[in-house]
Amino acid sequence: MxxxxxxxxxxxxxxxxxxxxxxxxxxxxxxxxxxxxxxxxxxxxxxxxxxxxxxxxxxxxxxxxxxxxxxxxxxxxxxxxxxxxxxxxxxxxxMIEGQPLSHLLVDGTPLTVERALEIGVDVTSALAHAHERGLVHRDVTPHNLMVLRDGSVKVTDFGIARAMPTLVVDDAEEEWTEELAEAGSGFGSVAYLSPEQARRGFVDARSDLYSVGCLLMTVLTGYPPFRGSPRDVVRHHLRTLPPTPSSRRPGLEPAIDGIVARALQKDPWQRPQSAAEMRRDLLQVLGDIDAPAAWAAGAHGLATAVAPHEPQRMSEIVDLATQPVDLVTGAVPDSEDETDGAAGSPGPGDGRGEGAAVGPAAGAAGAAAGA
Missing domain, CATH: 3.30.200.20 (Phosphorylase Kinase; domain 1)
Structure with missing residues (x-):
């Protein structure tokens, strides 16, 4: 019984x-x-x-x-x-039906350029919404991105990211901590770690954008910018100029190289200053490649939403102004209603629902467990 x-x-x-x-x-x-x-x-x-x-x-x-x-x-x-x-x-x-993005990247095979850009738009859309409310994710990795059956992407683990162990390496003394080694093997986050996180410095929305740059490199080329032992990878994040996506995948648009290179700047002030800004750059490139997906992203917030049969020109894409969290004071908008286009009405492909069930790929929920 x-x-x-x-x-x-x-x-x-x-x-x-x-x-x-x-x-x-x-x-x-x-x-x-x-x-x-x-x-x-x-x-x-x-x-x-x-x-x-x-x-x-x-x-x-x-x-x-x-x-x-x-x-x-x-x-x-x-x-x-x-x-x-x-x-x-x-x-x-x-409950959602899907699998972690990491399950689609296990063999080092990159995604199509269009799909990679769509994922970037979806992720920056979600991050813009969170950043406007003063919430920094701190662990944007393929393990924490769920790909639903309709192709849309959801970000998980906003509620647990800050509780993860602080990752520390002393840039001057090369001090290596057990917490960092454990995080590298257990959480899988070191490959997407921003330099300021490694130094235990001030972390804000721009740290998430560095992680998005690492994510874009992964989906475009099959691997994150730096590979090796966790210790070596952290040193690279601190000191090494990252490769461009086109150096690994010839033929990519120069604009894609530019977006990734800017996100991966060691100095946060040299990166995009908001997720909404990075999203707009990705939308522009996506519009040149796949106008229907770009139209859907601008109108509904997710690049993977269903687009109309007659896409509008990029200049007509809806992309409402955002008011990101102040990067110096940490101030957030006074009104909970102040959102960008990313927080607009969900499109047909949002995949949301109170009773949505997790399918056979429920191992995806393991990513949400802080893996």
């Missing part, structure tokens, strides 16, 4: 695990109050015992719950419950 399923906090009936990462386990669950399927991310006991990590997790989780964008995995609830005699914080997220 099958035992009775445990119920978390008297509300969430827990099902089978969907994935496990360095910080949490994600389990299929049913919200007994609303009668819908959800995914519950339950932090590991050792993480829950770290007061600093817990304080950061709670603050970021509450911020993540405010995000409402077709390119962000929705957080429905945040709480803490006693599990096996110990307090365990948890997140309740929407």
């Amino acid at each position: 099958i035992g009775k399923r445990p119920v978390l906090d008297g509300r969430y009936e827990l099902g089978e695990p969907l994935g496990t990462g360095g910080m949490a386990v994600v389990r299929r669950a049913r919200d007994l109050r609303l009668g819908r399927e959800v995914a519950v991310k339950l932090l590991h006991p050792e993480v829950a015992m770290d007061p600093e990590a817990m304080a950061a997790f709670r603050a970021e989780a509450m911020s993540a719950a405010r995000l409402n964008h077709p390119g962000v995995v929705a957080v429905h609830d945040v709480g803490e419950a006693v599990v096996d005699g110990a307090p365990r914080p948890y997140l309740v997220m929407e």
